[in-house]
Structures are given as structure tokens and as C-alpha cells.
Amino acid sequence: MNFEDLIIDVYREVENLEGKGETASYIPELSKVDPSKFGVHISTINGGSFGAGDFEEKFSIQSISKVLSLILAYRILDFEIWNRVGVEPSGTAFNSLFQLEADQGIPRNPFLNAGALVVTDILLSNLENPQDDFINFVRSISNNDSVDYSKKIAQSEKDVGYRNIALCNYIKSFGKIENEPADVLDFYYDICSLEMSCRDLSELFLFLANDGIDPKSNREVLNERQSKRVNALMQTCGFYDESGEFAFKVGLPGKSGVGGGIIAVHPDQYSIAVWSPKLNKKGNSYKGMRFLEEFTTGSELSLF
Numbered sequence: 001m002n003f004e005d006l007i008i009d010v011y012r013e014v015e016n017l018e019g020k021g022e023t024a025s026y027i028p029e030l031s032k033v034d035p036s037k038f039g040v041h042i043s044t045i046n047g048g049s050f051g052a053g054d055f056e057e058k059f060s061i062q063s064i065s066k067v068l069s070l071i072l073a074y075r076i077l078d079f080e081i082w083n084r085v086g087v088e089p090s091g092t093a094f095n096s097l098f099q100l101e102a103d104q105g106i107p108r109n110p111f112l113n114a115g116a117l118v119v120t121d122i123l124l125s126n127l128e129n130p131q132d133d134f135i136n137f138v139r140s141i142s143n144n145d146s147v148d149y150s151k152k153i154a155q156s157e158k159d160v161g162y163r164n165i166a167l168c169n170y171i172k173s174f175g176k177i178e179n180e181p182a183d184v185l186d187f188y189y190d191i192c193s194l195e196m197s198c199r200d201l202s203e204l205f206l207f208l209a210n211d212g213i214d215p216k217s218n219r220e221v222l223n224e225r226q227s228k229r230v231n232a233l234m235q236t237c238g239f240y241d242e243s244g245e246f247a248f249k250v251g252l253p254g255k256s257g258v259g260g261g262i263i264a265v266h267p268d269q270y271s272i273a274v275w276s277p278k279l280n281k282k283g284n285s286y287k288g289m290r291f292l293e294e295f296t297t298g299s300e301l302s303l304f
């Protein structure tokens, strides 16, 4: 399969679409990002690498980082992590509160804000220097020392983080957060503020297409069973109340962020990252979804 020609064709087609939606205005710093940015990069397990558009420019990966915090917490707790957070799609928005009451503070899955706050709490309890240990972990699994937090974005989110404050305190009221909510939130905003390019992302996530092993360094990031499960969660929960739609149209495990990025993984083939900041009503990149829909359809490769 010649992915390069297909990427160029689909990029041109989607680039010219009228970009529907808005940048994430609820985080002031994110609303300043140029909405016309558009990049894509693919990495294949046999060493292929190709990008188009703004694929080397770093952007705020936001909730894509929830996969990274989950991976680190999963390495620490293994299956016991599932006592703290569920594995069911929620069918709700990413920042929803209401299921927590019936579920007694156990979030439905780790990709909701509620679930990611619990995962952040686990990291806070288990890491010696949480902020440093987490960034060092991300740098080491991506073989990339240029990955960093954006203090500006983290602060901007913290300034208006009323919903996340409510979520974290509510979970704490059920006794399901171990640390002080203010500390959990600070670390959560740092994690969400990671900045990476499409190239950085597709290279980093390639291990999920290769049974947990980074094909470049041959290092095991997750064991095969864990890698299978993270892919399953991305497939069923990666796009909140649009997870069904993403599976229907794109058909790959993936994860979105309100910075407009999406990472998607085709097991045994490739990982691909797309970035376009305008979001649809569900908080997922409008052009990113369109690109991936056309790309997977055009590639005639499918999990289904």
C-alpha cells in the first residue's frame, strides 16, 4: 500500500473543506491557536515515515495525554488499576459529572476527565517526583527529549478549571481520590499541557500497533495483553460520546484532544496523527475525523 500518495490526496481534499466548528474556547490559550493549521504524519511498523502540512509543529495534545498517564499507571498497578476506574464507554461528554453519583466515584473509563483524574491520583501516590518522573517516562518511550509541558497552557486551564475542580472534589467525596484535589488538578493540567507534533505523536504511539513493543528500540512499553487492552479502550472510549461514530467512520482505536489532535493506531500496520484545531460539538477535531475517515476508506485496510 502506498500510504504517501493516499495521504497527499486526502490531505488536499480535506484541506479545502470549509473547516466547521471552533477552537476550544473554554481554555483561553487554546482559543488563540491559528485555526487553519493542518498536519498529518504516519509511522509504519516497518520503518516508514511520512508527513504532510504542519506535521512538525508542536501543539497542545490535551486528552491524548490521557493514554500516556494510563499507560504509566497500568505499568505500576497492572490489573489492579481496574479497581479504581472502569472500562465501559460512557456515552457522555468528556467532562460529565452525572454518572459518578450512581457509580459511587468510580469513573466509567480512564479517558473521561473523571477517569483521568483518578489515574493522575494513582500516579501522584506512586511516583517519587510526579511531574519529573512523568515527563521523563514520556521522553524515554518516545526517544524524544524535546517533549515538554506548557506552563502557559496549564495555567490558562487552571484559571478556569471550575468543572475539573468539581469533578475532582466530587470523586474525593466518595473516598476515591487519595491525594489533595488541588495537587491532583495541578498535575492533571500539567499532563494535559504536553506539546507534541504529529510526527512526535505517531512515532510515540507506534508501540500500540506492535503488541506493546517500540519497533525502533525494541523496548517493551506494555506487555502484549496490556497493549491489547489499551487499544480496546481507545476503540470503545477514545472519543467520548462520539466513540461509536469514530469506530463507524474510521474503524481504528484512537484518542482525541481538545487541542485538535487525534492519534489512531492500526494494529500490525501503522500509527497516524492528525492535527486541525477546529472542533465539532463533541470536542473532536472536525478535519481530523474527516481526514481519517477518507484515509482508512482509501487504504482499503480495515480491522473489520
Ligand code: GLN
Binding pocket: 061, 062, 063, 064, 094, 095, 113, 157, 164, 192, 256, 257, 258, 259, 283
Ligand atoms: N484538559 C482538558 C480538560 O480537562 C482535556 C479535555 C480534552 O482534551 N477532551 O478539559
